[in-house]
Amino acid sequence: MGMRDICPRCGKTYNWIETRHVGNRTYYYAVHVEGKRRSLCYLGPESYEYVSMMHEGLSLRGMISDKREVEYIISLLSEIKRNIREDEAIKLADFLEKTAKELRSMYKKDNTQ
Numbered sequence: 868m869g870m871r872d873i874c875p876r877c878g879k880t881y882n883w884i885e886t887r888h889v890g891n892r893t894y895y896y897a898v899h900v901e902g903k904r905r906s907l908c909y910l911g912p913e914s915y916e917y918v919s920m921m922h923e924g925l926s927l928r929g930m931i932s933d934k935r936e937v938e939y940i941i942s943l944l945s946e947i948k949r950n951i952r953e954d955e956a957i958k959l960a961d962f963l964e965k966t967a968k969e970l971r972s973m974y975k976k977d978n979t980q
């Protein structure tokens with residue numbers, strides 16, 4: 868599997884995804900187990916595909932704030948870095964370099980690079 872499961876809500880790894888059915892709706896929760904304690908992060912009422920997409924970082928729809936998205940991306944990247952194949956690493960590095968340049972040119976117009 869490679870990458871561990873990172874909760875898109877809090878950025879910590881979760882142990883499993885739990886579903887709850889209310890009427891004909893399904894709600895998804897990330898379950899965190901710490902010792903004997905369990906905590907749940909609500910992920911949303913949508914399909915499991917949505918949850919796994921979020922997990923893979925392909926969609927950040929439903930996130931509450933920009934700050935959380937950034938934290939999620941950072942924690943996801945730190946995790947990916949440990950388990951990535953060479954071809955994927957190169958592809959990701961190219962994308963990150965391009966993105967980094969775009970971000971810098973958006974917010975640091977005086978910084979020539």
Ligand SMILES: [Zn+2]
Pocket residue numbers: 874875876877878879881897899907908
């Ligand atoms: Zn969580």
